[in-house]
Amino acid sequence: MIFVLAVLEGEGWLEKGEFLTVLFGLIAKVAPLWLEITGPRARLMRGWPGTQVLQMAPLTPSAVVFVSLALAVLTFDGLMETFWWQALIGQNPLEPVGRSAVMVQNTVGLVAVWVTTLGLILGAILLGRRVGGGFATGPVMLSFLAIAAGYHAAHYLVMLLTAGQYTIAALNDPLFTGESWLGLPPFYVSFGFLTDPRMMPLIYAAQFAAILGAHLLAVVLGLKLAGQSRRAVAHLPLTVLMVGYTVLGLWLLSTARSG
């Protein structure tokens, strides 16, 4: 479908209508390296993470909603595996009935998390604006791109390390003929590190660093993007929200989960 629409709608469609392109295009703005393309020339740029974010135009209302959805999806993807959520929807985490049977509950949960996320963010921004001025939604919302990037890195790190091996194996021998297109020797997909007491703390530390780093970056960006406030206390609502969100992210990574 993406291919057909791209042919029908032309070059601009992917950037506007294909959600993964939009999502990763936004997240990539946090990267310390980027390409600047002007005419036939491409320049490789580098700068502190978030440098590009500060140069971006304010997010449009639909982009604000989209970024909040990106955050909510990650939060709920973690949340739905927790024993806490399973108990809430009356599931036995040791005897799960499968995804199909909980599709309604999980869809309702996802929408609820989305609405809550959007509501809390907009609420905090509004409160900041009321208290001290500044805090235009479009610019401030840009700071949440850092959180989206950090959450992605933390949430999908283990998947990258596990499913990534299948991807390499498939690329090495895509037709199952025993060939080695990447020149790799035959190898077994290996998950031993998941039970290795030396590896798991390292993985958790990396996830911890990604989430904490993302939130710190978001706070710095928030300070720069919030505009002139008359009172420093205007930053309090958003800061409280950020701290709460950090705690939630770390809890999701460390609590008992199934699946």
Next chain:
Amino acid sequence: MTKTTLLHPTRRGLLMAGGAGLLTAALPGHVGAQAAPIKIGFQLHRTGIGASYGRWYERTAQAALKAINDGGGIAGRPVEILFEDDATDPKRGSEVVDKLTQSDGCDVVMGTLFSHVVIGSAPRAAELKVPYLVCSEGYHVASGMLNRWTLQPGITDVRSQIQAMAPWIAANLGKKVTMVFPDFAFGHDHRDFFTAKMAEMGGEVIAQIAIPPTETSFTRYFPQIPAETEVLYHVMVGPAVLTFVKELGEFYGTGAKPQIFGFIDSLEAVDTATPGLEFLEGTHFWEAHNRVKPADAGEHEAAYRAAVGVDDNGASVSDAADVSTYSHMFSTWETLFFLKQAMEASGYSGPTDRQKLVEAMEAISDLPYGVERPQGAKVFNGKTHQVFGTQNISQVQGGKLVRVHQTTMEDGAYADAVDYTTMSF
């Protein structure tokens, strides 16, 4: 001038990429067009709660497939396996049976482990009249709950496993048993079958402690263990197992403790030498297939381990920390060889012979030890569609599981609850 990068492709670029994709997609058909292979659909738990089992099921099945094809295939025909993820989801499982049978044209479907997926998929297999060979251990096959098209020829069922443990426990560990089990069907099977068999052996289950499945700490349950307990029988499963064992160790400390017996299901794919599991030293476990190669292992054990890529400790040859699901995965290997035997006996030529194939399976009885059955000799009961075999009891010695006893076929026998051969197809 138009920008042309990966994110800003031109129409011509997209069309060319698409064309190249179509060409690539056409390749496998051309490469594999030499002979009409037998196609086996494998319902795989690649994602979901069963994923750690699924990964080893796939690896073992691939190894068996290679062994079968290297030996000339089935009745001279090459064999293919089509793996399809069911997400350990019964509804998806039923759809996978459908897809493998109808769209992919598989001759049979096999490989399912988790009971709820088996129970969710078996009715569809019967509707499609396709042989469905499960590797699940569940008693649902032999209990008569399923149908003529569903068989379990590669692994014994949990009822047989549980009751086969009781005679040795009563004779060697003690007669007064306290059971600790998760409070749902899996735990209830253990409670019911073991309690009954223990009574038969002159023993007694003096306490049954059911633990809610969402529990993540167990300390408050341990005071319920009666002081006169001689044997503590535990079958905790799930992410909290390590906590359970650790807290049990803290509860007893270095003082007197009962003998402890568990099922390896608690620790499949987990290294018994993991820090925190020291308390298991000296305790006993049921194993279907000994993870650590016994000194007196059968002559085919080494070849089986080499084929699957597993070392003498039951871990991957490429990663000593990657412990296999050794007590379950042999079932895929043995099921494939059972299928080969039945297909060759029935002169199977294609999907129109499926009924004949099931009848040929039902006629199989004696399954001697050999490279086809690395876990051990078995007897298939055509009436109950269930295979019977021997079990092992191992003791943790120096952090490793060492076999101390092997049960007999009789220890695991029970009266037939169903005769599927009287049912219509």
